[in-house]
Amino acid sequence: MKTHVVILEARGGTDKGAYGYRVDSRAIADSLRKKKWSAEIIFYSDENRGEIYRHIVTKAGAYISRVNPGNLKDETGYFQMLKELVENGIQGLPHPDAMVSYGAKNAVEKLKESDLVPNDVYSYYSFEDFKENFIKTLATGVRVLKQNRGSTGEGIWRVEVIEPGKSTNSEEVSLDSKVKCTEAKDNHVETMRLSEFIDFCVQYLEGPSGMLLDMPFLERIKEGEIRVFMLRKKPVNIVHKKPADTPDAFSATLFSGAKYTYDSPEKWPDLMRLIQNNLNAIIEKLGGYEIPLIWTADFILDTDKDTGKDKYVLGEINASCVGFSTHLELSEDVAEEVIRLMEAEDIVNKRWTSFTI
Numbered sequence: 320m321k322t323h324v325v326i327l328e329a330r331g332g333t334d335k336g337a338y339g340y341r342v343d344s345r346a347i348a349d350s351l352r353k354k355k356w357s358a359e360i361i362f363y364s365d366e367n368r369g370e371i372y373r374h375i376v377t378k379a380g381a382y383i384s385r386v387n388p389g390n391l392k393d394e395t396g397y398f399q400m401l402k403e404l405v406e407n408g409i410q411g412l413p414h415p416d417a418m419v420s421y422g423a424k425n426a427v428e429k430l431k432e433s434d435l436v437p438n439d440v441y442s443y444y445s446f447e448d449f450k451e452n453f454i455k456t457l458a459t460g461v462r463v464l465k466q467n468r469g470s471t472g473e474g475i476w477r478v479e480v481i482e483p484g485k486s487t488n489s490e491e492v493s494l495d496s497k498v499k500c501t502e503a504k505d506n507h508v509e510t511m512r513l514s515e516f517i518d519f520c521v522q523y524l525e526g527p528s529g530m531l532l533d534m535p536f537l538e539r540i541k542e543g544e545i546r547v548f549m550l551r552k553k554p555v556n557i558v559h560k561k562p563a564d565t566p567d568a569f570s571a572t573l574f575s576g577a578k579y580t581y582d583s584p585e586k587w588p589d590l591m592r593l594i595q596n597n598l599n600a601i602i603e604k605l606g607g608y609e610i611p612l613i614w615t616a617d618f619i620l621d622t623d624k625d626t627g628k629d630k631y632v633l634g635e636i637n638a639s640c641v642g643f644s645t646h647l648e649l650s651e652d653v654a655e656e657v658i659r660l661m662e663a664e665d666i667v668n669k670r671w672t673s674f675t676i
């Protein structure tokens with residue numbers, strides 16, 4: 320087994336320290352070295368793709384991807400390289416397909432048969448489908464529409480009917496209705512006809528990863544979004560993100576003025592139980608891949624209509640470039656998880672050797 324790990328990053332962005340790389344990547348590399356493994360950080364670029372690939376294939380046992388594919392000019396080359404690496408026996412942390420299936424907004428919809436997500440959540444992949452169904456879901460109450468790209472609240476819209484049009488009924492909101500649209504990026508409000516808003520959304524459905532997730536607006540977002548920071552199957556940290564205290568604010572992004580506080584998972588026993596009970600469902604419904612090394616699950620509180628009790632609803636998963644620069648000590652747990660996983664795999668591979676003679 321090769322005890323060398325390559326950490327992949329992308330150049331640019333605002334998350335790099337004076338040292339040039341992400342500070343939390345450096346912490347992971349240092350923690351691996353402390354445990355007698357070796358690690359290096361490499362900037363991915365399409366130009367150097369072949370060289371990076373050959374280097375990883377010959378030197379490393381695993382890669383840790385810490386790139387937000389959405390920030391690359393074109394993510395095709397990066398994903399292709401990762402696929403080739405895992406096909407050639409390199410442990411992918413995470414597997415490129417897992418990165419997509421966990422990180423895409425429709426992950427929430429895929430989980431709707433579990434206890435994590437309510438049933439009235441939908442994904443749209445074509446403009447026609449969106450246009451036909453959104454007027455129906457909007458008739459049931461305030462909705463949140465989420466585009467697939469980004470992670471900064473851009474293209475995440477709260478949509479509320481404020482003046483029903485002529486033929487609005489309990490089944491459908493008519494296209495001439497007036498809607499109030501609030502974007503999570505900065506909580507700014509725009510008022511327009513529903514037809515105009517629907518046409519505006521065509522941009523989110525373009526391209527191969529174009530999609531929209533449609534879910535109920537959860538008003539208890541005012542109490543905050545609860546981010547669970549996961550190392551494979553283990554919750555290790557909680558970030559409680561409270562939106563700004565202004566009437567229209569529903570966004571938990573820092574840019575929009577939300578306030579963050581940190582907690583240990585033990586302080587949230589009900590949520591931890593919910594996650595433990597649903598981990599297998601998550602793995603299975605998101606494609607059966609090895610669970611990502613570092614990922615986050617974001618929850619919003621809701622009230623169960625039947626019991627009146629608190630209920631956590633999963634709003635989003637992130638799995639491609641999760642940072643922990645506020646809690647660098649977590650790098651020790653990260654390194655431990657990497658080594659534990661690699662050693663477990665090694666035992667299996669030794670016992671079940673390949674058939675090549």
Ligand SMILES: Nc1ncnc2c1ncn2[C@@H]1O[C@H](COP(=O)(O)OP(=O)(O)O)[C@@H](O)[C@H]1O
Nearest residue numbers: 463470471472503535536537540569570571635
């Ligand atoms: N169903 C919802 N109800 C209320 N607020 C929501 C809902 N979904 C998302 N939000 C708010 O919008 C913000 C951005 O949505 P999110 O799904 O996290 O997208 P992004 O990828 O941009 O982070 C969240 O941080 C949360 O504050």
Ligand SMILES: [Mg+2]
Nearest residue numbers: 470472617635
């Ligand atoms: Mg988010």
